[in-house]
Amino acid sequence: MTRAHTPPAVELIAVTKTYGAGEQAVIALHELDVSFPAGTFTAVMGPSGSGKSTLLHCAAGLDRATSGDVIIDGIPIGGLSERALTKLRRSRVGFVFQAFNLIGALTAAQNVALPLRLAGRSPAPGEVTAMLGEVGLADRAGHRPSELSGGQQQRVAIARALVTRPAVLFADEPTGALDARSGREVLRLLRAAVDHHDQTIVMVTHDPLAAAHADRVLFLADGRVVDSLAGPAGVQEIAVRTARLEEARAGVAS
Numbered sequence: 001m002t003r004a005h006t007p008p009a010v011e012l013i014a015v016t017k018t019y020g021a022g023e024q025a026v027i028a029l030h031e032l033d034v035s036f037p038a039g040t041f042t043a044v045m046g047p048s049g050s051g052k053s054t055l056l057h058c059a060a061g062l063d064r065a066t067s068g069d070v071i072i073d074g075i076p077i078g079g080l081s082e083r084a085l086t087k088l089r090r091s092r093v094g095f096v097f098q099a100f101n102l103i104g105a106l107t108a109a110q111n112v113a114l115p116l117r118l119a120g121r122s123p124a125p126g127e128v129t130a131m132l133g134e135v136g137l138a139d140r141a142g143h144r145p146s147e148l149s150g151g152q153q154q155r156v157a158i159a160r161a162l163v164t165r166p167a168v169l170f171a172d173e174p175t176g177a178l179d180a181r182s183g184r185e186v187l188r189l190l191r192a193a194v195d196h197h198d199q200t201i202v203m204v205t206h207d208p209l210a211a212a213h214a215d216r217v218l219f220l221a222d223g224r225v226v227d228s229l230a231g232p233a234g235v236q237e238i239a240v241r242t243a244r245l246e247e248a249r250a251g252v253a254s
Protein backbone atom coordinates (compact mmCIF):
# COMPACT_ATOMS: atom_id res chain seq x y z
CA MET A 1 0.00 0.00 0.00
CA THR A 2 1.38 3.43 -0.87
CA ARG A 3 1.41 6.25 1.68
CA ALA A 4 -1.43 7.96 -0.24
CA HIS A 5 -3.73 5.02 0.52
CA THR A 6 -2.67 4.49 4.11
CA PRO A 7 -5.48 5.53 6.45
CA PRO A 8 -4.67 8.38 8.84
CA ALA A 9 -3.14 7.37 12.17
CA VAL A 10 -5.75 9.49 13.92
CA GLU A 11 -8.84 11.25 12.63
CA LEU A 12 -11.21 13.61 14.40
CA ILE A 13 -14.58 14.08 12.73
CA ALA A 14 -16.81 16.93 13.93
CA VAL A 15 -15.42 16.59 17.45
CA THR A 16 -16.97 18.87 20.03
CA LYS A 17 -15.84 18.87 23.65
CA THR A 18 -17.84 20.74 26.24
CA TYR A 19 -16.85 21.06 29.90
CA GLY A 20 -19.59 21.71 32.44
CA ALA A 21 -23.22 22.47 31.64
CA GLY A 22 -25.69 25.31 31.45
CA GLU A 23 -24.32 28.83 31.88
CA GLN A 24 -21.02 27.44 33.12
CA ALA A 25 -20.46 25.37 29.98
CA VAL A 26 -17.17 25.89 28.15
CA ILE A 27 -16.95 24.67 24.57
CA ALA A 28 -13.28 23.71 24.35
CA LEU A 29 -13.48 22.16 20.85
CA HIS A 30 -16.00 23.20 18.17
CA GLU A 31 -16.87 20.49 15.62
CA LEU A 32 -13.23 19.94 14.85
CA ASP A 33 -12.27 18.02 11.70
CA VAL A 34 -8.57 17.09 11.80
CA SER A 35 -6.64 14.25 10.27
CA PHE A 36 -3.14 13.19 11.28
CA PRO A 37 -1.68 11.25 8.32
CA ALA A 38 0.46 8.21 9.12
CA GLY A 39 4.17 8.92 9.20
CA THR A 40 3.83 12.68 9.64
CA PHE A 41 4.83 15.10 12.41
CA THR A 42 2.22 17.72 13.34
CA ALA A 43 2.71 20.58 15.80
CA VAL A 44 -0.37 22.05 17.47
CA MET A 45 -0.04 25.66 18.60
CA GLY A 46 -2.37 28.39 19.83
CA PRO A 47 -2.90 30.82 22.69
CA SER A 48 -3.49 29.62 26.23
CA GLY A 49 -7.00 28.20 26.54
CA SER A 50 -7.39 27.63 22.78
CA GLY A 51 -8.01 23.89 23.25
CA LYS A 52 -4.61 22.30 22.56
CA SER A 53 -4.61 20.00 25.61
CA THR A 54 -8.25 19.14 25.07
CA LEU A 55 -7.51 18.21 21.45
CA LEU A 56 -4.60 16.04 22.54
CA HIS A 57 -6.62 14.32 25.28
CA CYS A 58 -9.57 13.60 22.98
CA ALA A 59 -7.37 12.48 20.06
CA ALA A 60 -5.44 10.13 22.37
CA GLY A 61 -8.54 8.61 23.94
CA LEU A 62 -7.62 9.96 27.39
CA ASP A 63 -10.89 11.87 27.41
CA ARG A 64 -14.17 11.31 25.58
CA ALA A 65 -15.49 13.78 23.01
CA THR A 66 -18.93 15.22 23.83
CA SER A 67 -19.95 14.57 20.23
CA GLY A 68 -18.28 13.53 16.98
CA ASP A 69 -15.92 10.65 16.24
CA VAL A 70 -12.29 9.95 17.05
CA ILE A 71 -10.69 7.18 15.00
CA ILE A 72 -7.33 5.83 16.19
CA ASP A 73 -5.48 3.49 13.83
CA GLY A 74 -8.74 2.73 12.02
CA ILE A 75 -10.74 2.07 15.19
CA PRO A 76 -13.61 4.43 16.13
CA ILE A 77 -13.12 4.79 19.88
CA GLY A 78 -16.55 6.22 20.73
CA GLY A 79 -18.13 2.79 21.07
CA LEU A 80 -15.30 1.17 23.04
CA SER A 81 -15.64 0.24 26.71
CA GLU A 82 -13.15 1.85 29.11
CA ARG A 83 -11.31 -1.45 29.26
CA ALA A 84 -11.07 -1.79 25.47
CA LEU A 85 -10.00 1.86 25.19
CA THR A 86 -7.25 1.37 27.78
CA LYS A 87 -6.04 -1.66 25.85
CA LEU A 88 -6.02 0.27 22.57
CA ARG A 89 -4.10 3.14 24.20
CA ARG A 90 -1.51 0.77 25.66
CA SER A 91 -0.82 -0.94 22.37
CA ARG A 92 -1.34 1.83 19.78
CA VAL A 93 -0.67 5.17 21.50
CA GLY A 94 2.50 6.57 23.06
CA PHE A 95 2.81 9.62 25.31
CA VAL A 96 5.59 12.03 26.18
CA PHE A 97 4.86 14.73 28.76
CA GLN A 98 6.61 17.93 29.79
CA ALA A 99 7.38 16.47 33.23
CA PHE A 100 8.81 13.16 31.86
CA ASN A 101 6.57 11.06 34.19
CA LEU A 102 9.07 8.24 34.62
CA ILE A 103 8.68 5.88 37.57
CA GLY A 104 11.34 6.87 40.10
CA ALA A 105 11.76 3.43 41.64
CA LEU A 106 12.52 1.78 38.30
CA THR A 107 15.71 1.90 36.24
CA ALA A 108 15.76 3.41 32.75
CA ALA A 109 15.54 -0.10 31.24
CA GLN A 110 12.64 -1.07 33.52
CA ASN A 111 10.80 2.13 32.62
CA VAL A 112 11.23 1.39 28.92
CA ALA A 113 10.10 -2.23 29.40
CA LEU A 114 6.97 -1.17 31.28
CA PRO A 115 4.60 -0.62 28.31
CA LEU A 116 5.52 -4.07 26.97
CA ARG A 117 4.86 -5.67 30.36
CA LEU A 118 1.55 -3.78 30.70
CA ALA A 119 0.60 -5.16 27.29
CA GLY A 120 1.29 -8.63 28.71
CA ARG A 121 4.50 -9.41 26.91
CA SER A 122 8.09 -9.87 28.03
CA PRO A 123 10.63 -7.82 26.13
CA ALA A 124 12.62 -9.83 23.59
CA PRO A 125 16.35 -10.15 24.43
CA GLY A 126 18.06 -6.88 23.55
CA GLU A 127 14.80 -5.10 22.70
CA VAL A 128 14.98 -2.59 25.55
CA THR A 129 18.72 -2.01 25.16
CA ALA A 130 18.22 -1.38 21.43
CA MET A 131 15.50 1.16 22.21
CA LEU A 132 17.72 2.90 24.75
CA GLY A 133 20.48 2.83 22.13
CA GLU A 134 18.20 4.67 19.69
CA VAL A 135 17.97 7.57 22.14
CA GLY A 136 21.71 7.42 22.91
CA LEU A 137 21.40 6.00 26.43
CA ALA A 138 22.41 2.34 26.11
CA ASP A 139 25.03 2.92 28.82
CA ARG A 140 22.45 4.30 31.27
CA ALA A 141 20.12 1.26 31.34
CA GLY A 142 20.69 0.61 35.05
CA HIS A 143 20.29 4.22 36.20
CA ARG A 144 17.22 5.52 38.00
CA PRO A 145 15.56 8.79 36.85
CA SER A 146 17.08 10.71 39.80
CA GLU A 147 20.53 9.77 38.46
CA LEU A 148 19.80 11.24 35.01
CA SER A 149 19.62 14.83 33.72
CA GLY A 150 16.29 16.26 32.59
CA GLY A 151 17.22 15.79 28.94
CA GLN A 152 18.26 12.19 29.58
CA GLN A 153 15.03 11.49 31.46
CA GLN A 154 13.02 12.84 28.51
CA ARG A 155 15.01 10.61 26.15
CA VAL A 156 14.12 7.60 28.34
CA ALA A 157 10.49 8.75 28.19
CA ILE A 158 10.73 8.83 24.38
CA ALA A 159 12.21 5.31 24.34
CA ARG A 160 9.37 4.17 26.61
CA ALA A 161 6.78 5.80 24.34
CA LEU A 162 8.22 4.26 21.17
CA VAL A 163 9.01 0.75 22.39
CA THR A 164 5.58 -0.58 21.37
CA ARG A 165 5.94 1.13 17.95
CA PRO A 166 2.60 2.88 18.50
CA ALA A 167 0.40 4.12 15.64
CA VAL A 168 0.76 7.61 17.09
CA LEU A 169 2.93 9.39 19.64
CA PHE A 170 1.40 12.36 21.45
CA ALA A 171 3.87 14.80 22.95
CA ASP A 172 2.67 17.56 25.31
CA GLU A 173 5.28 20.35 25.52
CA PRO A 174 8.09 17.75 25.44
CA THR A 175 10.80 20.41 25.58
CA GLY A 176 9.03 22.73 28.02
CA ALA A 177 11.15 21.74 31.02
CA LEU A 178 14.48 21.46 29.19
CA ASP A 179 17.39 23.77 28.43
CA ALA A 180 17.85 24.69 24.76
CA ARG A 181 20.47 22.04 24.03
CA SER A 182 18.55 19.13 25.60
CA GLY A 183 15.39 20.39 23.91
CA ARG A 184 17.06 20.30 20.50
CA GLU A 185 18.24 16.73 21.15
CA VAL A 186 14.70 15.64 22.06
CA LEU A 187 13.31 17.26 18.90
CA ARG A 188 16.02 15.61 16.81
CA LEU A 189 14.97 12.22 18.23
CA LEU A 190 11.30 12.85 17.51
CA ARG A 191 12.15 13.93 13.96
CA ALA A 192 14.32 10.80 13.50
CA ALA A 193 11.44 8.56 14.62
CA VAL A 194 9.29 10.08 11.85
CA ASP A 195 12.01 9.97 9.20
CA HIS A 196 13.40 6.50 9.98
CA HIS A 197 10.42 4.60 11.42
CA ASP A 198 7.44 6.36 9.77
CA GLN A 199 6.28 7.27 13.25
CA THR A 200 3.23 9.56 13.45
CA ILE A 201 3.71 12.37 15.99
CA VAL A 202 1.32 15.02 17.30
CA MET A 203 3.06 17.58 19.48
CA VAL A 204 1.51 20.44 21.46
CA THR A 205 3.97 23.29 21.91
CA HIS A 206 4.22 27.02 22.58
CA ASP A 207 7.72 27.14 21.09
CA PRO A 208 8.11 28.12 17.40
CA LEU A 209 11.58 26.50 17.42
CA ALA A 210 10.05 23.18 18.43
CA ALA A 211 7.17 23.52 15.94
CA ALA A 212 9.69 24.14 13.13
CA HIS A 213 10.71 20.46 13.41
CA ALA A 214 7.21 19.36 12.33
CA ASP A 215 5.88 18.72 8.82
CA ARG A 216 2.81 20.80 9.52
CA VAL A 217 1.70 23.33 12.12
CA LEU A 218 -1.94 23.70 13.14
CA PHE A 219 -2.99 26.85 14.97
CA LEU A 220 -5.98 26.68 17.29
CA ALA A 221 -8.05 29.56 18.64
CA ASP A 222 -11.24 29.14 20.64
CA GLY A 223 -11.41 25.43 19.90
CA ARG A 224 -11.12 25.75 16.12
CA VAL A 225 -8.27 25.32 13.65
CA VAL A 226 -7.88 28.89 12.39
CA ASP A 227 -4.57 28.65 10.53
CA SER A 228 -2.04 26.10 9.35
CA LEU A 229 1.40 25.92 7.80
CA ALA A 230 2.66 23.10 5.64
CA GLY A 231 6.28 22.59 6.26
CA PRO A 232 8.74 22.24 7.33
CA ALA A 233 7.91 25.84 8.20
CA GLY A 234 10.45 28.45 9.23
CA VAL A 235 10.71 29.55 12.85
CA GLN A 236 10.04 33.18 11.88
CA GLU A 237 6.87 32.43 9.96
CA ILE A 238 5.57 30.30 12.85
CA ALA A 239 6.39 33.09 15.31
CA VAL A 240 4.57 35.65 13.14
CA ARG A 241 1.42 33.51 12.93
CA THR A 242 1.56 32.89 16.69
CA ALA A 243 1.91 36.61 17.40
CA ARG A 244 -1.07 37.36 15.12
CA LEU A 245 -3.26 34.96 17.09
CA GLU A 246 -2.11 36.41 20.42
CA GLU A 247 -2.87 39.91 19.09
CA ALA A 248 -6.31 38.89 17.87
CA ARG A 249 -7.04 37.46 21.30
CA ALA A 250 -5.78 40.58 23.07
CA GLY A 251 -7.97 42.64 20.72
CA VAL A 252 -11.03 40.62 21.71
CA ALA A 253 -10.19 40.93 25.39
CA SER A 254 -9.66 44.71 25.35
Ligand SMILES: Nc1ncnc2c1ncn2[C@@H]1O[C@H](COP(=O)(O)OP(=O)(O)OP(=O)(O)O)[C@@H](O)[C@H]1O
Nearest residue numbers: 019020026028046047048049050051052053054055
Ligand atom coordinates in the same frame (compact mmCIF):
# COMPACT_ATOMS: atom_id res chain seq x y z
N1 LIG B 1 -11.72 20.20 33.27
C1 LIG B 1 -12.15 21.38 32.77
N2 LIG B 1 -13.27 21.96 33.23
C2 LIG B 1 -13.73 23.13 32.73
N3 LIG B 1 -13.13 23.80 31.73
C3 LIG B 1 -12.01 23.27 31.22
C4 LIG B 1 -11.45 22.05 31.71
N4 LIG B 1 -10.32 21.78 31.01
C5 LIG B 1 -10.17 22.80 30.13
N5 LIG B 1 -11.17 23.69 30.25
C6 LIG B 1 -11.38 24.92 29.44
O1 LIG B 1 -11.37 24.54 28.08
C7 LIG B 1 -10.68 25.51 27.28
C8 LIG B 1 -9.52 24.84 26.55
O2 LIG B 1 -8.54 24.42 27.52
P1 LIG B 1 -7.19 23.68 27.13
O3 LIG B 1 -6.54 23.28 28.42
O4 LIG B 1 -7.49 22.62 26.15
O5 LIG B 1 -6.38 24.85 26.42
P2 LIG B 1 -4.82 24.92 26.02
O6 LIG B 1 -4.78 25.53 24.67
O7 LIG B 1 -4.20 23.58 26.20
O8 LIG B 1 -4.25 25.93 27.11
P3 LIG B 1 -2.74 26.09 27.74
O9 LIG B 1 -1.86 26.51 26.60
O10 LIG B 1 -2.94 27.19 28.74
O11 LIG B 1 -2.39 24.78 28.35
C9 LIG B 1 -10.26 26.62 28.25
O12 LIG B 1 -11.25 27.64 28.22
C10 LIG B 1 -10.25 25.92 29.59
O13 LIG B 1 -10.50 26.84 30.64
